[in-house]
Amino acid sequence: MRLRVLALALAGICASSAWAMQPFVVKDIRVEGIQRTEAGTVFSYLPVKVNDTMTDEKASAAIKALYATGFFSDVRLEMDNDVLVVVVQERPAIAQIDIDGAKEFTKDNLKDGLKQIGLSEAKIYDKSLLDRAEKEIKRQYVAKGFYSADVTTTVTPLDRNRVSISFKIVEGPVAKIRNINIIGAQAFKEKDLLELFQLTTPGWFTWFSKNDQYSKQKLSADLEALRSYYLNRGYLEFNIDSTQVQITPEKQDIYITINVSEGSVYKVSDVKLSGEMLLPEEEIRSLISLKAGDTFSRERLTESSKKISDRLSNDGYSFANINAVPDLDKEKHTAAFTFFIDPGRRVYVRRINISGNARTQDEVIRRELRQMEGGWYSGEKITRSKQRLDRTSFFSDVNVETPPVPGTNDQVDVNVSVTERQTGSITVGAGYSSSDKLILSTGVSQTNIFGTGNELSLKINSGKVNKIYSVSFTNPYFTPDAVSFGYDVYRKDVDTTNLTGVVAYKTSTTGAGIRLGLPLNELDSINFCLAAEKTHLSLNEDQLTSDLADASTIARAQQYLDFINIFGESTTTLRPSISWSRDSRDSIFYPTKGMLQELSGEAGIPPGDLEYYRVTYRHQYLWPATSWLTFALGGRIGLANGYGGKPLPFFKNFYSGGVDSVRGYETSSLGPKNSNGDALGGNKNLVFNAEALFPMPGVKQDKSIRLSTFVDGGQVFGKDEKISFSDLRYSAGIAVSWYSPVGPLKFSVAQPLNKKEGDKIERFQFTFGTSF
Numbered sequence: 001m002r003l004r005v006l007a008l009a010l011a012g013i014c015a016s017s018a019w020a021m022q023p024f025v026v027k028d029i030r031v032e033g034i035q036r037t038e039a040g041t042v043f044s045y046l047p048v049k050v051n052d053t054m055t056d057e058k059a060s061a062a063i064k065a066l067y068a069t070g071f072f073s074d075v076r077l078e079m080d081n082d083v084l085v086v087v088v089q090e091r092p093a094i095a096q097i098d099i100d101g102a103k104e105f106t107k108d109n110l111k112d113g114l115k116q117i118g119l120s121e122a123k124i125y126d127k128s129l130l131d132r133a134e135k136e137i138k139r140q141y142v143a144k145g146f147y148s149a150d151v152t153t154t155v156t157p158l159d160r161n162r163v164s165i166s167f168k169i170v171e172g173p174v175a176k177i178r179n180i181n182i183i184g185a186q187a188f189k190e191k192d193l194l195e196l197f198q199l200t201t202p203g204w205f206t207w208f209s210k211n212d213q214y215s216k217q218k219l220s221a222d223l224e225a226l227r228s229y230y231l232n233r234g235y236l237e238f239n240i241d242s243t244q245v246q247i248t249p250e251k252q253d254i255y256i257t258i259n260v261s262e263g264s265v266y267k268v269s270d271v272k273l274s275g276e277m278l279l280p281e282e283e284i285r286s287l288i289s290l291k292a293g294d295t296f297s298r299e300r301l302t303e304s305s306k307k308i309s310d311r312l313s314n315d316g317y318s319f320a321n322i323n324a325v326p327d328l329d330k331e332k333h334t335a336a337f338t339f340f341i342d343p344g345r346r347v348y349v350r351r352i353n354i355s356g357n358a359r360t361q362d363e364v365i366r367r368e369l370r371q372m373e374g375g376w377y378s379g380e381k382i383t384r385s386k387q388r389l390d391r392t393s394f395f396s397d398v399n400v401e402t403p404p405v406p407g408t409n410d411q412v413d414v415n416v417s418v419t420e421r422q423t424g425s426i427t428v429g430a431g432y433s434s435s436d437k438l439i440l441s442t443g444v445s446q447t448n449i450f451g452t453g454n455e456l457s458l459k460i461n462s463g464k465v466n467k468i469y470s471v472s473f474t475n476p477y478f479t480p481d482a483v484s485f486g487y488d489v490y491r492k493d494v495d496t497t498n499l500t501g502v503v504a505y506k507t508s509t510t511g512a513g514i515r516l517g518l519p520l521n522e523l524d525s526i527n528f529c530l531a532a533e534k535t536h537l538s539l540n541e542d543q544l545t546s547d548l549a550d551a552s553t554i555a556r557a558q559q560y561l562d563f564i565n566i567f568g569e570s571t572t573t574l575r576p577s578i579s580w581s582r583d584s585r586d587s588i589f590y591p592t593k594g595m596l597q598e599l600s601g602e603a604g605i606p607p608g609d610l611e612y613y614r615v616t617y618r619h620q621y622l623w624p625a626t627s628w629l630t631f632a633l634g635g636r637i638g639l640a641n642g643y644g645g646k647p648l649p650f651f652k653n654f655y656s657g658g659v660d661s662v663r664g665y666e667t668s669s670l671g672p673k674n675s676n677g678d679a680l681g682g683n684k685n686l687v688f689n690a691e692a693l694f695p696m697p698g699v700k701q702d703k704s705i706r707l708s709t710f711v712d713g714g715q716v717f718g719k720d721e722k723i724s725f726s727d728l729r730y731s732a733g734i735a736v737s738w739y740s741p742v743g744p745l746k747f748s749v750a751q752p753l754n755k756k757e758g759d760k761i762e763r764f765q766f767t768f769g770t771s772f
Contacts, residue, residue, distance in 0.1 A: 182260060367482075487513065488512065492507075577602035657729075664733060680718070
């Protein structure tokens with residue numbers, strides 16, 4: 001029989017000190033009332049064990065401990081002949097959570113949000129958490145602009161001490177921004193200022209961008225854009241006095257009012273230098289783009305401070321502090337600026353730590369780094385190291401951090417974190433192109449074999465026009481000084497019978513070559529190649545016979561017959577080539593700035609049968625207009641001819657038109673043609689491109705895909721023709737480029753701008769799959 005109830009409720013805890021009970025020794029402990037909770041769980045939380053002496057203080061501590069678990073809604077302690085009896089009432093468990101009426105969010109997304117606050121199936125039911133859950137769901141809807149959203153919660157008891165929780169959601173209409181008003185703007189038109197904003201009133205594309213829905217974060221960014229616009233145009237005292245966001249009573253329309261004070265335009269009266277100038281004053285001043293007499297610009301002021309800081313970091317002063325202090329003359333509306341230079345202590349790199357490279361050897365990463373351990377810190381070398389790692393193509397992401405070493409003020413570590421991409425592939429059936437039709441390919445390719453950075457590929461590529469069989473190997477660090485070495489063994493068959501833009505012929509070329517690359521500096525390199533080839537040529541007799549019926553066509557086709565008459569159907573070629581390149585782009589696959597120049601030449605020399613030369617120059621320049629928009633200008637020019645009294649082999653002619661040159665015109669269709677309209681190619685080539693590159697909407701962080709708008713121009717000229725800009729063909733359009741798992745992919749839709757009679761148009765063009 002139970003002799004005494006030690007505590008009836010939590011209030012008893014506070015009064016326990018007033019009890020007058022005899023302490024007793026606990027001979028046993030019994031738990032009553034549990035259904036789901038194990039008795040061992042209760043014992044683990046009890047601060048009282050068998051053979052302990054039970055007192056009022058221990059009873060209070062025991063009740064507190066069991067309540068603190070959150071498992072129980074009631075706890076009592078009783079004594080039965082020196083047996084401590086723990087009587088509990090368990091809280092119900094959540095059997096299921098139902099969400100009804102959610103359209104803007106998926107049920108899984110909402111349940112994930114509830115789980116973060118502790119409310120999920122199989123958890124213990126807690127009414128306080130239910131209140132938080134309602135607020136959390138409403139908060140998520142308010143963040144999406146559903147200010148009238150209503151959430152109703154129903155809790156239904158179930159058997160075995162369980163409950164079912166149901167959330168009924170009435171989303172209501174989303175609130176839209178109906179007007180944004182800027183009060184106090186006089187120097188600029190309000191409509192011009194509103195173009196700086198992401199937030200806007202409903203329009204053609206706001207259904208996609210959602211920019212007509214209020215967002216506190218977007219408004220903050222818009223206000224900063226407005227502030228920057230004024231400060232960069234001399235309004236040094238510009239201020240945003242207040243911002244009001246009002247919602248109508250029906251919670252469907254939002255009105256935003258921004259009050260501003262423009263102030264006056266300030267001119268720069270003087271620029272001074274102060275502090276510890278470790279560099280010559282002339283050099284520092286050359287880094288300052290803000291000069292006396294200029295209209296004040298915060299952007300140029302910040303840029304000048306950064307340039308000075310970056311320059312000092314190249315000499316090891318990575319903690320340099322550059323502070324531009326203004327001295328305002330409010331009557332004359334002028335400002336003098338003093339750049340206070342505090343270089344701090346010179347910093348060196350203690351250790352370089354590399355992480356994330358599961359396959360790639362540390363040596364492969366370290367040989368690309370230009371910052372050395374134990375050397376003075378250099379911001380320029382850090383940046384260059386990251387660019388070189390990006391350009392290896394082994395990594396989808398490269399992150400470099402330089403945290404200070406704890407307890408020091410002159411040391412940093414360089415932490416290089418990489419995310420490896422798949423560099424090997426086994427392919428069977430790779431793709432299709434609008435010119436080559438079906439491309440069947442198979443092979444094994446590994447650009448980072450065994451993590452050494454070496455490249456090995458065995459490839460078979462089959463198409464109606466081009467068939468290639470090749471084995472290639474490249475060691476980019478044949479010597480520690482980055483001299484590369486490689487070799488190629490290949491066979492290439494070309495059959496233009498089914499290509500409508502050229503005269504039909506077939507060639508079969510078997511060859512082998514060795515390659516050697518010499519780096520001149522960080523940006524420049526020279527590559528040498530020596531290859532020997534044997535080529536067999538044959539003409540399409542059916543087409544040739546048909547063409548010979550026309551006297552004009554006979555003259556066009558005669559070059560092929562002349563080639564066979566001079567060299568025969570089989571020829572050998574000893575082909576040395578040399579190329580120089582200068583590449584300062586920040587990335588190969590997703591460049592946003594920098595320049596690429598390539599000058600290459602090849603020749604056929606004795607004792608080979610063919611004697612010719614072929615020179616091409618390519619140039620590409622990229623500059624970022626914004627953080628997401630890049631402009632690119634590019635072009636290439638080519639010149640080829642025979643020498644020693646021998647003609648240029650016709651299969652060494654240049655061709656233009658297509659997805660890789662002048663889009664909108666059929667592949668290889670531009671330039672001289674025969675009477676049937678078939679392209680003959682030429683010995684002179686001129687192509688240029690202008691593009692605006694930007695991320696694919698919705699996947700801005702994906703560096704393998706992006707969009708562009710472009711204008712192309714180009715033409716091929718024959719031996720007896722002069723390069724004439726009036727003969728160039730132009731086009732404009734949009735394009736998608738994607739470095740996909742199966743290789744580069746390009747789509748373009750182009751409109752020819754000056755089509756002439758005889759031109760062959762192909763507005764939509766694409767190529768995908770690996771082309772070797």
